[in-house]
Amino acid sequence: MKAILLSVLAAGLLTATQTFAQQTAPVDAAKKGQIIMSAQKMIVENAVQSPGLKTFTAALKQTGVSNTLSSSGPFTVFAPTDSAFSAVPDAAQFVSAGNVTTLRKTLLHHVVTGKWTANDLQNAVNKGKGKTVLRTLTGQNLTVTKSGDQFVVADEKGHQAVVEFPDQAQKNGVVHVISAVLMPK
Incomplete structure (x- = not known):
């Protein structure tokens, strides 16, 4: 008993x-600094409420990319943190109103159509013998690999970002919060 x-x-x-x-x-x-998001809200709605994505959110609104990410998608967004934007050379100029065209292209370079969860990325990396290539809304590629337990996302220029907080579920896709801003060619 x-x-x-x-x-x-x-x-x-x-x-x-x-x-x-x-x-x-x-x-x-x-x-x-993790971004806690609701799977019941759209990407932009969640980003606005995330304290670590203030620069990303402001840039989305400034460039009109928020309109794209407010649609049904689905989208996978690799969202740079505020500290990632701060690390960009001439950061203030980079996110200024006078740089909208470049900033818009940069933001779209962080967006892939479809919903790529960490599990989906892992399967694709395994199938691709250590890497997978995703096409962004700019028509350029991001290469995803693994380093230990973390995903690393690289642009075509060789800039790399670590996925700090994967699988933030959204009503219209998924967000992976990353450590650096990736640059289009």
């Missing part, structure tokens, strides 16, 4: 611990 009671108590404790971890994970993740 004691063994059964202990077993039931242990199972209950495990369930309570898992529930607590699930409830607190978004708070802890948000502190680390």
